[in-house]
Amino acid sequence: MIAMKNTELWRMCRAGISLCGILLAAPSRADAAGCAFEPQGEGRVVEIIDARSFRLHDSREVRLDGIEPIVTEKASRTSALSAIILNREVSLRGGDDTPDRYGRQPAFVFLASSGTLVQAELLARDQAMVSGSETNKDCASILTAAETQARDAKRGIWADPAAIKNAESPGDILTGIGRFTVVEGRVLSVRQAGATTYLNFGRNWTRGFAVTISRRVVPAFEAAAGTGVKSLENRRIRVRGFVEARGGPRIELLRVGQVELLGGN
Numbered sequence: 001m002i003a004m005k006n007t008e009l010w011r012m013c014r015a016g017i018s019l020c021g022i023l024l025a026a027p028s029r030a031d032a033a034g035c036a037f038e039p040q041g042e043g044r045v046v047e048i049i050d051a052r053s054f055r056l057h058d059s060r061e062v063r064l065d066g067i068e069p070i071v072t073e074k075a076s077r078t079s080a081l082s083a084i085i086l087n088r089e090v091s092l093r094g095g096d097d098t099p100d101r102y103g104r105q106p107a108f109v110f111l112a113s114s115g116t117l118v119q120a121e122l123l124a125r126d127q128a129m130v131s132g133s134e135t136n137k138d139c140a141s142i143l144t145a146a147e148t149q150a151r152d153a154k155r156g157i158w159a160d161p162a163a164i165k166n167a168e169s170p171g172d173i174l175t176g177i178g179r180f181t182v183v184e185g186r187v188l189s190v191r192q193a194g195a196t197t198y199l200n201f202g203r204n205w206t207r208g209f210a211v212t213i214s215r216r217v218v219p220a221f222e223a224a225a226g227t228g229v230k231s232l233e234n235r236r237i238r239v240r241g242f243v244e245a246r247g248g249p250r251i252e253l254l255r256v257g258q259v260e261l262l263g264g265n
Helices: 007-014 031-035 079-085 118-124 137-152 170-174 218-225
Strands: 038-050 053-056 061-064 067-069 089-094 105-111 128-130 164-166 180-186 189-193 196-200 210-214 236-246 248-252 259-261
Touching: 031 137, 038 079, 061 118, 067 118, 079 105, 079 118, 105 118, 118 128, 118 137, 128 137, 164 170, 170 236, 170 248, 210 218
Parallel strands: 061 105, 164 180, 210 248
Antiparallel strands: 038 053, 038 089, 053 061, 067 128, 089 105, 180 236, 189 196, 196 210, 236 248, 236 259
């Protein structure tokens, strides 16, 4: 979270600690308890549908919550998930088991044999990115730590400096329209226009990269962050989300977990 309740937490944040929680070691069975939630059932995985969805023996379709898959080659779109869970027993947990518009049940998924959190395993293997959608701080910390482990080790996509886009290169960001993208840069200004707040990363507001926050989202965002949106001005941040083109590239901010303060502010 953005909120820093004491001097020590603030010092860690200045050093580059995620807003979602402190950086942890590789997720273990004990760590994964932070994503326990309520039980949503269990079953044997009989089919991998895509990079983050699968079917159980009772025909339920499940979508891994809290992550966005990394897809680099068509041939490998399902191989990582298949290697982890195909033909294995899993247990499901989550805050809401309401199916999405495709009929998939969102859940945090654990291997029954070991208690391993599947999302954390995919993140640590460089097969997914944290979506920033998880509001449970303990669970968000586990996911963030697993991604950080892969990023610090420069595994797979993270070995390429271009994996994280530079906010000062809007043209480069625009090549990812419609795709989930991670961007880093300094917020030069925070301004409101109508019902939208803009975190501007470029001096040309119409062409530069910006993060947008709807007026209806601001109160919940600030409550979760423990500080005002205006406090992000002149801060270096890492932001993640789907890229849109509205003059310049835009990412809409819906959850506090989409933002991390970076060191060197």
